[in-house]
Amino acid sequence: MRTIKLGSSTLEVPAIAVGCMRINSLDKNEAEHFIQTAIEEGANFFDHADIYGGGECEEIFADAIHMNAAVREKMILQSKCGIRKGMFDFSKEHILNSVDGILKRLKTEYLDVLLLHRPDALVEPEEVAEAFDILEQSGKVRHFGISNQKPMQIELLKKYVKQPLVANQLQLSITNANMISNGINVNMENDSAVDRDGSVLDYCRLNDITIQPWSPFQYGFFEGVFLDNDKFPELNQAINEIANKYGVSNTTITIAWLLRHPANMQPVTGTMNIDRLKDCIKASDIQLTREEWYSIYRAAGNILP
Template sequence: MRKLKLGKSDLEVGAISLGCMRMGELPIRDASEVLANALENGVDLFDHADIYGKGESESVFAQALNLNEDGRESIKIQTKCGIRKGFFDFSKEHILASVEGSLKRLNTDYIDSLLLHRPDVLIEPEEVAEAFAVLKESGKVRFFGVSNQNPMQMELLNKYLGDEHLMINQLQLSLVHTPMIDAGFNVNMQNDPSINRDGHVLDYCRLNDITVQAWSPFQHGMIEGPFVGNDSFPEVNKKLQELAEKYEVTDSAIAIAWILRHPANIQPVVGTMNTQRLTDITKAFDITLSRQEWYELYRSAGNNLP
């Protein structure tokens, strides 16, 4: 599998990561098979959050992996914090407590990357900087990032973080959810896609060497379900199938190849717990879509070029 470095760090990972949100629903034996299969296919970054399965996903992951000290260096563990029941919380107290809980559930001494989950508009960046400093100095977290934040929110944090600048921004992106791309086509236009909804977050991340991780790469809406194989999306599925036949892979692999083709080195976060599906998806690394094919897929998803 192709490798990439997260942000400006020296942390090298496979270009696809495995999202472990649903892992808490699996028996330990099944979870072990999922993880072994991921590693065999070059997927070595595992994405968690303290809220996934109310912590059960992290616990099942640890039991299924059963790492020894030597094996820990061969994988990268990422988790997120900040979402609480009915509110968001980026206070120093909550960040530190959340990390302690994740470390215990994950049965590890350190987390490779910690992301702040949904934005907390009551954020006090000085507090976040203090929490990150404690975690870095204690060796409990190596690198830091955010999820679902716009450029000014990241700028505000970076003002106080000093050398611990943000490495990652996890953002929703799929063939049928492309707001971070649309406005870049529709410059100086008066149509709906020209509306800048996120402060040109993709360009900002590229300019500042912040790795974009694409969550829900097969989803439409926010939690509505997959668009791949969905009869409600006939045109994009027709094109996916056409290219899947050409490249002798699955339609899901083509959907991931479309993301990987973007020069921003975006890392898709794939949440499947099906071993064969993940194996099939990783064949996306053998494909480099042509510029014409990339645009054809974009248009098939209902997007018009100016």
């Protein structure tokens, strides 16, 4: 699979990340087969979070592959922390305790990447900086990033945190593309012109932060998948026509649409279906034309001024 540099780091990662939020839907043998297949296909970047399955997903992952030093060298592991029941928590104590729990469940001595999961309104960036320093110096975390954060929140962290923030995981799909639309509809009096994220797309490009789109097949906030959905007839027709041209599935074209953007994004898949994962992986070999990209964009109901 094609690889990219993760943010400003020297870490080479696959263009597609494998999300493990639903791995607890598989039994141990299914999980082992899924993970091994992903690695064989070059998709060895696995995305976790301490809240997925209440930590169970990380345990299932490690048990399924019989985690040891030799297995660990074959993969890149990312996890997220900061969400607690009824609150968000970026305190130094919580970050450090969370990482210890993640490492124990994953049966590894280090994370390649740690992301702060959801913005904490009560964040004290000095504490985050202290936690990151301890995690880096102890060798428990090698790279750091954020998730669902806008530019000024990132700037506040950067004032205190000395480590580069290499990734920002954000909701983005063909139907949830405001971070793209507001840049197209500059100075226009329509809903697409509303900047809901502080121009986070341009900010991340300017600051060498890799955007990791999550829920690339979902519309709304986990309302459902738009592929093969009667609510999106024009979009599915456009995607299917292009898929037929390339001889691939509509899943492949959906991921290829994100990869075509010059921001050099790293989409996070969520499927536990091996065939669908392979379809996602095929997208790294497809370069949509400008005409194809815009035809899909418009078919989703996105407007051009």
